[in-house]
Amino acid sequence: MTNYSSCTSCGQTVLKGAMRCSQCGRLQKTPEEQAALLKKIQEPKKFSINIVKLIKILVMFGAAWIIYANYSNLIQEYIDRLFSN
Numbered sequence: 328m329t330n331y332s333s334c335t336s337c338g339q340t341v342l343k344g345a346m347r348c349s350q351c352g353r354l355q356k357t358p359e360e361q362a363a364l365l366k367k368i369q370e371p372k373k374f375s376i377n378i379v380k381l382i383k384i385l386v387m388f389g390a391a392w393i394i395y396a397n398y399s400n401l402i403q404e405y406i407d408r409l410f411s412n
């Protein structure tokens with residue numbers, strides 16, 4: 328997979344995904360492709376995925392904390408019983 332392609336007009340090496348050739352300025356993408364690219368850039372999808380991940384992590388930490396609290400109570404009870412006998 329290469330990150331470069333050739334200009335459709337002058338053959339200059341241009342970055343893949345570039346809108347214009349740096350040599351002749353010719354558009355490297357059709358208006359449809361450009362619109363799709365802009366839409367992709369502007370989509371706030373990544374942000375919402377991160378929020379969902381963050382909530383999942385918080386829930387996992389909450390569950391882990393509850394389990395830890397319950398176990399420490401059991402351990403404490405066991406220790407108390409050992410010392411009372």
Ligand SMILES: [Zn+2]
Binds near residue numbers: 334337349
């Ligand atoms: Zn060119």
